Amino acid sequence: VAAEIEWAKVSMHTPDTYAPAAENRDMPAGYDIRTMQRLYQSYEDLKADRHLIDFEDVLLITVGILEEDERIAAAVHAQYRQFVVDEYQDVSPLQQRLLDAWLGSRDDLCVVGDASQTIYSFTGATSRHLLDFPARYPGASVVELIRDYRSTPQVVNTANRLLAARRPAPGSTPDTWATPLRLVSQRPAGPEPTWNEYPDDEAEAAGVAVRIRDLIEDGVPPHEIAVLFRTNGQSQAFEAALGDANIGFQLRGTERFFNRPEIRQALVQIRSAARTVGADRADVPRQVRDMLHSLGYTERAPRADSATRAKWESLRALVALADSMAARAAEQEESFTLAGFAQELERRATTQEAPVVDGVTLASLHSAKGLEWDAVFLVGLSEGLMPISFADTPDAMDEERRLLYVGITRAREHLVFSWSLSRTPGGRPSRARSRFLDAVLPPAPRTPARRRPVR
Incomplete structure (x- = not known):
């Protein structure tokens, strides 16, 4: 419910205008739109009664001050001249409106972003502002940053193939998928990405722990290794497997x-x-x-x-x-x-300068954004998890592809894909590996349930 209210506010919908805008959205907790609208209104009323504001209010109030008070706007325009916005593909309509208010009539603006890394549309973020930037500022210089200094050619080429394999689907929102940049690695060649298929989740976690132990024995520091998954619920099995193997770990995305x-x-x-x-x-x-x-x-x-x-x-x-x-x-x-x-x-x-915990990082793909490691294990890559089962529209499927792209590009050198055929030991092998892997791995076997894990 809190996330839905956040989406409404960064999309600049009040409780009165929320219902029409949310017509095609999945409501939280099984509520209908009218119930959600009442909850939103109750939340706003409670804040007003207690004289409180939330983070979105900070942005909304700042926009209101700049748009309604010419003296304050003039003071801000005189004091702040040039603006640089990073991660511009994830800007929300409210953030864009605040940026416009800061700028006024000027165009002293530099933005940096990659539409292929738009993974927060569920929070109201949109790459539309980035994609429309050249049209909005016809005199803008566009610089394509295709040199990749992080990852080996093997990792970069895998990421390029994943994006290049996307095909438009009926029902896709026009112009939401930008032609991806074809990155060029600036690093020496490294090992080819590898993949493992396991009979169940427990075997996958144990197998990943073994591979991690091998890397540590080969000299890769534990804090330079990450296990990335689609949902936080997948973490438990890997926590247990690493603990059994006496390998330290840290959870990212939990409290500071x-x-x-x-x-x-x-x-x-x-x-x-x-x-x-x-x-x-x-x-x-x-x-x-x-x-x-x-x-x-x-x-x-x-x-x-x-x-x-x-x-x-x-x-x-x-x-x-x-x-x-x-x-x-x-x-x-x-x-x-x-x-x-x-x-x-x-x-x-x-x-908030935390000391380094010398352990393997366990993180969701969303919380791994902006980070990098020498070795990355992308786990749980089966249909229903990647892409997630509720990605039931072409636009949502595109975002799942972008999310996997973000995961791949976190790796500097070692990249390992894995998935399991069933949830529990002895369970029926009803899972299929992610459709996205068809672009980056050899064809899936016809009878995967009978195959041993491959390396």
């Missing part, structure tokens, strides 16, 4: 590092102890370990459920930070105290 309960508790203990010991130069890493022991930290990783392991990984990151700061202080012949460590944690908490 310094907002986690165990980290907040750790900061309280460290601050309290720092006030007690003052400038004592005792072994700070040992002090930190002793304090975190009461919160569940041990020198050896626990073989427990995924939640316990994730908590341990967070605490281990604090221990590793204390170790690295102590080593750096010793190298530079500087003092290092618990009070100094507490101050550094306060600074990092304020700026």
Whole structure:
């Protein structure tokens, strides 16, 4: 419901104008449009009664101020001259209206975007502003950035083939699929992407853990490896498999590092102890370990459920930070105290500068946007998950293809595709691999249920 209200507001629909605009949208929680409209109105009324605004209100109110008060608009236009907008393919109508208000009559504007990476249309984002930019500003220079400095030719060519295989489908909204850029890698050649087919989800997770262990033994740091999936619900099996293999991991898309309960508790203990010991130069890493022991930290990783392991990984990151700061202080012949460590944690908490957790990243494809790793495992690539089952229109199917494209282009060197034939061990092998893989992998076998996992 909150996401639907957000979509309405960034699309600039009030409760009064919401119903006609949402005629073809899937309503949350099985509500009908009128019920959703009433919920939207109730939400706005409650905010007004409590004198509160939300994030979309910040944008709406700013637009209102600039459009209704010429003096404020003139002051903004005089102070801010040039504008650069990144990820322009994901701008919402409300954000575009705010940008127009900031600009006024000027055209000192540079935008950067890739329509092939539009993956947030469900939140109101649209690539239309990017695609129409040359028509709106006829004098604009268009620079095609086709050189890819991140990925090997093998990864880049796989991504190019995926987009090139798209064919227009009846019912597609005109001009929503831009002709994709054909990227050219600037890196030396690397390994070819590989693929694995598994009998069930549990086998897939275990197989991925084995492949990850191989990469780590070959020298790839765990934090340079990612497992990417379509939905967060797929994470559990891989958390369990990595835990069984004693491979550390971190979940992306959950709460921020310094907002986690165990980290907040750790900061309280460290601050309290720092006030007690003052400038004592005792072994700070040992002090930190002793304090975190009461919160569940041990020198050896626990073989427990995924939640316990994730908590341990967070605490281990604090221990590793204390170790690295102590080593750096010793190298530079500087003092290092618990009070100094507490101050550094306060600074990092304020700026949300989380320490590096040396574990494999587990993330949804959406939350992986903008990130990159040496090795990427794209998992669960079966029909119903990729593309997702509720992608039942040509436009939605195009967005699923773009989402997989984003996943592929997160990899610098190693890229692995995998899927399973059934959900549970011993289940009927009723799944088919994703249709998108036909463009990038060899043809699917006719009797996949009888095949062993291939590498």
